[in-house]
Amino acid sequence: MQQAQQLGPETVSPDRAGEQAAERAAGSVARAVPRVLSIAGTDPTGGAGIQADLKSIAAHGGYGMAVVTALVAQNTCGVRSVHTPPADFLREQLQAVSDDVVIDAVKIGMLGDAVVVQVVKEWLEQVRPPVVVLDPVMVATSNDRLLRPEAEDALRGLLPLVHLVTPNLPELAVLLDAPVAADWAQALAQGRELSRRYGLKVLVKGGHLQGADSPDALVDAAAGPGQDLLELFSHRVDTANTHGTGCSLSAAMATVQARTLDWPESLRRVKHWLTGALERSDELEVGRGHGPIHHFHHLQPASGQAFSSRLWGLTAGVREAIMALPFIQELSAGTLDEDDFGYYLAQDARYLNGYSRVLARASALAPTEAEQLFWAKGAHQCLEVEAELHRSWLSGRGVSGEFGPVTKQYVDHLQAIAGGGSYGELVAAVIPCYWLYAHVGEQLSAQHSGGPADGHPYGAWLRTYADEAFAEASRQAVAIMDAAAAAESEAGRLRMRTAFEQSCRYELDFFDAPRVYARSRVQGG
Structure with a gap:
């Protein structure tokens, strides 16, 4: 049997010792x-x-x-x-x-x-x-x-x-x-x-x-x-x-x-x-x-699972948390405080203005004409269609239109990626606004079979996000993300995943912001 040997330290030359010292100094x-x-x-x-x-x-x-x-x-x-x-x-x-x-x-x-x-x-x-x-x-x-x-x-x-x-x-x-x-x-x-x-x-x-x-x-x-x-x-x-x-x-x-x-x-x-x-x-x-x-x-790529499917699985906890929020539950029941809903819509109007600019940037970066048109149409929808619902409801109610902290953080996050990220990263960052809203609309629609009852105070909003055209737009956006992920490197897909998960967290915080606002209003009043 070969026995372990106890050896003396190897001598390091003065030149090598100097090289090591210099490298450590540049640590x-x-x-x-x-x-x-x-x-x-x-x-x-x-x-x-x-x-x-x-x-x-x-x-x-x-x-x-x-x-x-x-x-x-x-x-x-x-x-x-x-x-x-x-x-x-x-x-x-x-x-x-x-x-x-x-x-x-x-x-x-x-x-x-x-x-x-x-x-x-x-x-x-x-x-x-x-x-x-x-x-x-x-x-x-x-x-x-x-x-x-x-x-x-x-x-x-x-x-x-x-x-x-x-x-x-x-x-x-x-x-x-x-x-x-x-x-x-x-x-x-x-x-x-x-x-x-x-x-x-x-x-x-x-x-x-x-x-x-x-x-x-x-x-x-x-x-x-x-x-x-x-x-x-x-x-x-x-x-x-x-x-x-x-x-x-x-x-x-x-x-x-x-x-x-x-x-x-x-x-x-x-x-x-x-x-x-x-x-x-x-x-x-x-x-x-x-x-x-x-x-x-x-x-080693996972077999047979689309990029979007993996991301959807990652956000199961976020989706559950959104649906459990008092804001969503009270919105569905029609018992949500009108001031809280007003704050939400005012912040959403602010968000959509910034979001439309980010979608316009996605259109500019898109590799195909079809994708350019899709993002350009999304930017138009933000400003012309969805924002009109906000303006109609908010008109005359005196709700503050200033940026709330969550809204600003979310928009800053999107604009930072629009300014320096890849096309795939930007697509992944904007997808949660489509996908999670469509999911919320689907879940709320299931709670109101046949649509919200006549006289539901927030029926117009519920019908907007449960609309099949919006759901189809969400499916198209997800397909575009999968195509963008396929064109990215592994490092690029990791950045896409990071951008997606951060946006999902902001979506959760955004839905919860009216509760935080209400609490501060009570404490301040």
């Missing part, structure tokens, strides 16, 4: 192929630990390296045993890598005890990588604590050397020595406190919460107002294949950040990738327990 330079080091434990089945990290790094265009902190006998059903190599060997692994390779980003995962944490801390203080992401493996799925108290304290001491920490909610609570957050608002508050206390960015993850949405947020207490929080929402994927999700997310964040130098943009890219990796995890058929995610789903 703020984005890298097309970042050199990313994973410091973590192993998983023989490949779904978690350094095996998952290396997949995530490769999936995002990085060159992956790995230093082993623990050898773990585990599979998709659970952990059987853990062997921790001597701390001196960990130190030698770390030194061997950094003596030879300039490291653009580091992802840190499982650190089994206080001694291991101290070795990693000393190495970080020496090397100072430009991107350091810590996934604090502290709490098992069973909610059992994985680290002794002294190791937890040592891990907190590592935080000042970290740029981003990615705890789940139980781990976030342990880091703060606080109860586990019961809802998203408490989770965000804990994220802000951890960010403030240790001077780092915190990725707050809502995977442990209940509900149709799966929120994530990037929190930076040191940033200025309006820049300290980025919230992203996606639908919650119904799958048991979640093994290694935290490992994969943090390794992906380290890699993408080294490429973009933009934490919010990195989170946007990684969140969409991770959602897709969960959605298509069943294709792998690995293990009998909690299987792994599909790290390379974006390189």
Whole structure:
């Protein structure tokens, strides 16, 4: 049997040492192929630990390296045993890598005890990588604590050397020595406190919460107002294949950040990738327990599913939330406060004015004459047909026509894409206004078989959006989006998906804005 050899450190030439120092000093330079080091434990089945990290790094265009902190006998059903190599060997692994390779980003995962944490801390203080992401493996799925108290304290001491920490909610609570957050608002508050206390960015993850949405947020207490929080929402994927999700997310964040130098943009890219990796995890058929995610789903097109079908599935939670809003329910019943409906129509009139300009831009970018005519007709409809309904109802009622905050944000979002996005991205951004309104009209029409009763105060509005011509226009718009997606690269389709999901969230907020307005009116009155 060949025995392990204990070797002395390789000598680095003075010239090479100078090159490394210069490259580290230029650590703020984005890298097309970042050199990313994973410091973590192993998983023989490949779904978690350094095996998952290396997949995530490769999936995002990085060159992956790995230093082993623990050898773990585990599979998709659970952990059987853990062997921790001597701390001196960990130190030698770390030194061997950094003596030879300039490291653009580091992802840190499982650190089994206080001694291991101290070795990693000393190495970080020496090397100072430009991107350091810590996934604090502290709490098992069973909610059992994985680290002794002294190791937890040592891990907190590592935080000042970290740029981003990615705890789940139980781990976030342990880091703060606080109860586990019961809802998203408490989770965000804990994220802000951890960010403030240790001077780092915190990725707050809502995977442990209940509900149709799966929120994530990037929190930076040191940033200025309006820049300290980025919230992203996606639908919650119904799958048991979640093994290694935290490992994969943090390794992906380290890699993408080294490429973009933009934490919010990195989170946007990684969140969409991770959602897709969960959605298509069943294709792998690995293990009998909690299987792994599909790290390379974006390189293997899903069979037989249209782009629009995938997006429609992603927004099931948003559609359910819209139909459950008091505004929609009261509108259907005819009990909606007239002032609230007036506010809604006034904001919709403002929105349609901006939306018509965005549709005109889509017409200008369209690759075919048929699509040019379709978008031009849509722009005309906004100004001449639908807006007339608004003017007729609002006439003489004295409703304020100023931009509400949600309306302005939504229009700004569309106009930003119209000014700098691709045709496909712009189409994806404008589709929710068609598609979700048609869906709401269809659902409300089903509640009023044969149309709203005579005397229904909002019958004209209900009939407008349940109109078959509008539904057909929505179907045409969706078909155009599918054609645009087919012409895009994978990166382009990812941008289309981002634009679509953001617009869907704005649609939900737009329908809910009258309730917010009513509350402020009561408080102000």
